[in-house]
Amino acid sequence: MMRKVIHWLAARSRRSKQFILVMIDSILFSGAVWLAYSLRFNALYDPDINQVLLMLAAPAIGIPIMYAFGLYTSITRYVGEHALWTIFKAVALTAVFWAVVAYVARLEGSTLVPRTVLVLFWLLSLLLISGFRYVSRWLILEFTQEQTQRRNILVYGAGDAGRQIAATLKQSSNRITIHQVDDDPTMWGATIGGIRISNPADLERLIEKKGISEGIVTMRSANSARRAEVVERLSNLGLRVRILPAFVDIADGKHTVDLIRDVEIGDLLGRDAVPPDPVLMEANTRNKVVLVTGAGGSIGSELCRQLSTVGVSKLIMLDSSEFALYQIDRELASQSGLERVAVLGSVDDPALMRRIMREHAVETVFHAAAYKHVPLVEANPFEGIKNNVWGTSTVASAAYESDVEVFVLISTDKAVRPSSIMGASKRVAELIVQDFAEKAQKDGKAKVFCAVRFGNVIGSSGSVIPLFKEQIRRGGPITLTHSETTRYFMSIEEAAQLVIQAGSLARHNDARKQFPGRIFLLDMGQAVRIRDLAIKMVQLSNLTVSDASNPAGDIAMHEIGLRPGEKLHEELYFSVEAAKPTSHQKITVAAESAPEGLDIEEMMRELQDLTISEDRDRLLEFLRRVAGMGLEAG
Structure with a gap:
């Protein structure tokens, strides 16, 4: 029966519920007067006509005051502790005005109202009004919610x-x-x-x-x-x-x-992100024409998002993927006041790059376009070289010949003592940028060329995290290359902000004259063991790992061995001693130079011959010699 009554009341309109509440409060105010007299005289009180009028005066005074305090606009099921203070004030004010009415009535010849009744009326009104609301709240929650387990x-x-x-x-x-x-x-x-x-x-x-x-x-x-x-x-x-x-x-x-x-998995990495420095965020971007290559990729698209908030005068977004470019362009369409240009094309197209720089008077370039998936580049080495090396050379050359002030290459920790063609191609890209920086210094041009090197970003297209999520969603197994593999991780948002700030440090730090073509290193924190990361992701999904100690677990893990070109552990530095601090606590700079006697122009001519002949063995030998240690032949 009670459940039906509660559901019937809950189904009434808001105005009907307010009317019912006003009627109940009126009864409670009048009842509080009667109870006050009964307690005062220790008997069920039989009022005369004057006292009946006083009982009716209580709700006539109290209801408008309660309404003025907003007690008929709040929803009973959400009444909390804060409402008690409001009720206290409304009832106290009602008691004061009712006492005034009682005093005036006495002057007109009515029966004296004992002072005890005045105090009891206040206390009883407070108890009845607040008690009714909290009991009602309990009943509503008890009988309208689904009967679920506690x-x-x-x-x-x-x-x-x-x-x-x-x-x-x-x-x-x-x-x-x-x-x-x-x-x-x-x-x-x-x-x-x-x-x-x-x-x-x-x-x-x-x-x-x-x-x-x-x-x-x-x-x-x-x-x-x-x-x-x-x-x-x-x-x-x-x-x-x-x-x-x-x-x-x-x-x-x-x-x-x-x-x-x-x-989210980022919560378990234990990284404290540092709020971006507005001065560094805006130095190369505010009121500047900025070009982002690879704008549809993970890092490129986040760079575009960050740049759209710092007051660029025009944002040029370049990508060879029509769908990826469409996605980021559509996303930024809602940014009022942002002038953006979406360019569909490849970074290894010299005519296109020169035209973009010239027509839009580009001032800052963030070069994020690259093939980053190690096994795919290993299987398609010449496409990787074309995009990562020739693409960098083409964009940097166009920047050097135009009015570009700052060129920032997005590099990777895989460029340090590379073991893969992808990593070696990014190391060669770093060498190209360093060469343009030295050339600008020799020619007396106020141009900055630099690279920013960092590890994996959470959720990027090349990261293992999306793969693990998909494998967990399918019920496993999770495939691990090696149980001891470690990687560095940071959020895409933090990485993009630090890249922008690093470009500003390169331009405004006087030490750039000593180290042209500097390579900035982002603080990636501690390396994370991939197996531990996978276990945490399983636990976040409220599942358990199936192993020898728990054979009945939900998700199994299979070790498949390192893939071609993959390292067991990545590095950020060629030499830790070479990394110097900057004014930003999350950014250091490496004073790394090209191999002694390396002629970049001669290197590029040799690389061009290799890409034309598509001789993989000679390409690997070339990358060993130019890019460093660790490449395996074949």
Whole structure:
């Protein structure tokens, strides 16, 4: 019966619900007067006509005040602790005005209203009005929500964000029980909002005893490494973990439960991103015509997104993939005030590159176009050389001959002591850029040529992470090249911001005269073991790894061996000692020079002969000699 009544009320219109609430509050105000008299005289009170009028005066005074305080516009099922203060003020004001009416009535000859009745009326009105709302809220949640199993949720962190999230979740359903822990020893054992704060050392016992299945990490003040540690610990304890982003600022009084998101693999890498320096972000970009090659790729498209927010006067986007170029152009179409030009073409087309530089008066170039997939370039070496080496030479040459002020090559850690054709091709590209930098210095041209070298970016087309996600989605197995393989990772957004800032450092740092064609190195943090990364991704999917210790697990892992050209471990430096700090804590510069006696023009002529003849063995020998160690023949 109660369920039917509640559902009938819930189905009424908003105006009908407000009318019903006003009628109930009127009865409660009048009832509070009668109860006050009854308690005062310790008997069921039989009022005279004057006292009946006083009882009717209570709702006549109280209802308008309650309306003015907004108590008929709030939704009963979402009434929280904040409403109690509003009710307190509205009822207190009602009691004051009602006392004034009672005093005036006494002057007109009515029966004296005892002072005790005035106090009791205030207290009883507060109890009845607030009590009715909280009981109604409980009944609505009890009888309108689906009868699901009770959820036990752990909130890790009892700061402002943790307390607000815990309170929001607690009041959202009577079938949710909140448990809270915090690293601060001074909070252990304390009760906040009816929730006891526990010691993280008791996590295992708490989870097992209470049947907790979900965890929310709200440690906004902790660094990324600590948050990653907590997320990994909760995942290992079998919880489905979600996280409140660390950068979110919470406005006073605003609940933040809508900001909670699932944990992403980047949260487990323990990297603390440094906010970009506006001066460095804008030095080569604001009010400049900027060209991005490979604009449809992972890095290129993120560069375009970042550049669209820093006030470029025109953004030229070049890509050979029609679909990829269309995608980024359509995405940026909503950016008001951004003049953009989408150019479909290849970086190894000299006439096209010269025309772009000349017609649009390009001032800054970010050269991101490259083939980056190691096995594919290994299987198609001459296409890799054409795009990565000749493409770089063509774009850099056009930049040198035009009014371009800054040219930035996007390089890779695979260029350091390369073991693959892809890595060697990027090392040759670095040498070409260094040569143009030296040439500009000798010719007295105020042009900057530099390269930015970094490792894998999360989610890029060449990254292992999208592959693992797809394999997990299909139910496995996950294919590992080697159980000890390590790689460096950073987010695409952070990488793009650091690339832009590195270009500014190259232009405005006086040391560029000492090291022309400098190669900037991005701080990639600690190398990550790929097997550990795969395990974390399985755990984030609320699955388990199938291995010798857990044969009944969900996802198996198969080791397939290193593919042609792949390294067990990547490097960022030829020599750690050669890396010097810059004014940006995440960017260093390597004073690396070309092999002694190397003539770039002669090198390019030899490479041209090799690409015409398509002699793979001679190409490999050439890359060994020019690009460094580690290439395997055949």
